[in-house]
Amino acid sequence: xxxxxxxxxxxxxxxxxxxxxxxxxxxxxxxxxxxxxxxxxxxxxxxxxxxxxxxxxxxxxxxxxxxxxxxxxxxxxxxxxxxxxxxxxxxxxxxxxxxxxxxxxxxxxxxxxxxxxxxxxxxxxxxxxxxxxxxxxxxxxxxxxxxxxxxxxxxxxxxxxxxxxxxxxxxxxxxxxxxx
Numbered sequence: 001x002x003x004x005x006x007x008x009x010x011x012x013x014x015x016x017x018x019x020x021x022x023x024x025x026x027x028x029x030x031x032x033x034x035x036x037x038x039x040x041x042x043x044x045x046x047x048x049x050x051x052x053x054x055x056x057x058x059x060x061x062x063x064x065x066x067x068x069x070x071x072x073x074x075x076x077x078x079x080x081x082x083x084x085x086x087x088x089x090x091x092x093x094x095x096x097x098x099x100x101x102x103x104x105x106x107x108x109x110x111x112x113x114x115x116x117x118x119x120x121x122x123x124x125x126x127x128x129x130x131x132x133x134x135x136x137x138x139x140x141x142x143x144x145x146x147x148x149x150x151x152x153x154x155x156x157x158x159x160x161x162x163x164x165x166x167x168x169x170x171x172x173x174x175x176x177x178x179x180x
Contacts, residue, residue: 004063004066007060007066007071007074008057008058008060010078011054011057011078012054012057014082015053015054018050018081018082018084018085019047019050019051019085021082021085021086021089022043022046022047022050022085022089023047024089025043025088026089028089029089037158038104038154038158038161039088041158041161041164041165042107042161042164042165043088044165045161045164045165045168046084046085048165048168048172049084049114050081050085052168052171052172052176053077053081053118057074057078059125059127060074060125063125069124070124073121073124074121074124076120077118077120080110080113080117080118083113083114084107084114086110087103087106087107087110088107104148108146108148108149109145112142115138115142115145116142119135119139122134122135122138131175131176133175137171137175141164144163145160147160148160
């Protein structure tokens with residue numbers, strides 16, 4: 001087993017658990033009649049972020065020389081995705097008694113941290129400007145997350161959620177394919 005394969009198994013497990021967690025959470029919320037519109041849109045958004053970044057993780061296959069530093073960056077990057085998933089749907093024993101409006105800032109902070117981890121991973125891979133719009137794209141998500149934390153208006157959360165989802169779809173299916 002190569003070093004990449006060894007790490008890819010770990011990353012795949014973390015991403016797989018993250019996807020499973022949000023799918024279980026959305027089904028639980030629908031079943032209980034507790035889903036709200038903004039929460040659902042943010043779930044769809046995070047689902048696409050997870051799938052896209054799981055795919056991006058494969059780009060490490062070209063790495064020939066591995067170090068513990070790279071290993072830690074990739075581990076933190078993958079775990080940050082799970083942290084974002086867990087803030088959308090906390091375990092039944094913690095936080096579920098509060099509506100999503102109460103927990104929304106946890107997700108936004110986790111997503112901000114995910115942005116930092118994603119930039120760190122891109123720097124380590126030497127691809128922080130590949131495609132050229134990557135860094136501004138991630139930074140604008142981080143800025144919008146901070147704005148949503150401080151503005152605290154339901155209509156703003158809804159607009160941000162839809163913007164996140166639509167821009168991620170455009171980024172995934174247009175920008176990365178045709179402009180990279």
